[in-house]
Amino acid sequence: MDIIKVENLSFVYPAHKEALKDINLVIQRGDFVVVSGANGCGKTTFLKCLNGLLKPTHGKVSFKGQDTLSVKPQELFSKIGYSFQDPNDQLFAATVRQDVAFGPKNLELSPDEVERRVDEALALLNIQPIQAKFIHDLSHGSKQRVALAGILAMQPEVLLLDEPTASLDPQTEDEISIFLRKLNQEKGLTIVMATHEMDLIPEFANRVVILADGVLVREGNLEEIFGCAECLQKGRLRLPIVTQLLESLKQDGVLSYQKLPLTFKEARQLLKEQIKEK
Secondary structure: EEEEEEEEEEEOOOOOEEEEEEEEEEEEOOOEEEEEEEOOOOHHHHHHHHHHOOOEEEEEEEEEEHHHHHHHHHHHHHHEEEEEOOHHOOOOOOOOHHHHHHHHHOOOOOHHHHHHHHHHHHHHHHHHHHHHOHHHOOHHHHHHHHHHHHHHHOOOOEEEOOOEEEEOHHHHHHHHHHHHHHHHHHHHHHEEEOOOOOOOHHHOOOOEEHHHHHHHOEOOOOHHHHEEEEEEEEOOOOOOOOHHHHHHHHOOOOOOOOOOOOHHHHHHHHHHHHHHHH
């Protein structure tokens, strides 16, 4: 079932810079879509057009069959949550709990429902122990968790994420990635994420969209995208490191396979099988 439909979307900034050019895309309920491409390709602009933070110059974006321009901004923002690349851009309350509660309070929910949603979101992100802390005392990783908790407390149907693992240490990056995968696979939340972290994409995405200079180069499943060398080149992207290694061994005649291994798990299984055969 379509949850977001993008039709002939173009966006031009005031300085006449065309950031997006005639994009068409359908996002299904339950998808985990990664939007990728080089810096400046239009990823952030595209995400902001999906939830109405930016209004299309041409074309339209529909949410569950309804043009987003006809939906009240407050309602749209609650249904399509947006996480900025820098959490400091969306955290402004004094304490963690106050910030997580801000969104639900603006939905005019009962006090009991607000508290229930806040408690649930804090538990999801495992940040109950810091709920009384001041925002300015938190690390970047903790701020990222608080920002996500604030969005999830509004119980959106779609989650938009702009480079959610940027500037995180490796352990926090892994934890956030695992959490997002669980949200999508176990709770069925539709996620659209902008990133050019190619090693992470195969771990959770089921579809990938490549942008280059505001143009949609190609969209498809993992095998279609990573199997298209021309598409990666246009997007100034690369294969995951583990895939590059195995491809070089294949070219040297050391390995033989048909399906392109994209994750550490797939690479490990391939190597185990080929070692046994020898």
